[in-house]
Amino acid sequence: MVCNRCGNTENIHKHHIRHKIDGGGDEPENIKCLCRGCHIYHHKRDILLKHIATWTARLEIIDKENTIDLIKERGYHGYWTTEKLLEKLLYKESTTVHFTGEDIEIT
Ligand SMILES: [Zn+2]
């Protein structure tokens, strides 16, 4: 087996294009061969993209609460009030990647 990304032939994993946790199966169309390094890189990259999306959404909420009109209404000390609110609402995300058999599982 050969890594689809870099051509390495050692430590090849079967990566699920649509992750099992999202309902992806073992059918050949859903499997991509990746070496260990490329596999970890792929999943860590996905995790970072998810964090970027989450923070972009949070920033949009903060921006909406900090229009000039709303700041004037609240007083000039209240710029980051919303961020404190968000901190309370949001759960801590884990970014641990560990192997289970041939695929990587994210918890
Ligand atoms: Zn590779």
Ligand SMILES: [Zn+2]
């Ligand atoms: Zn994978």
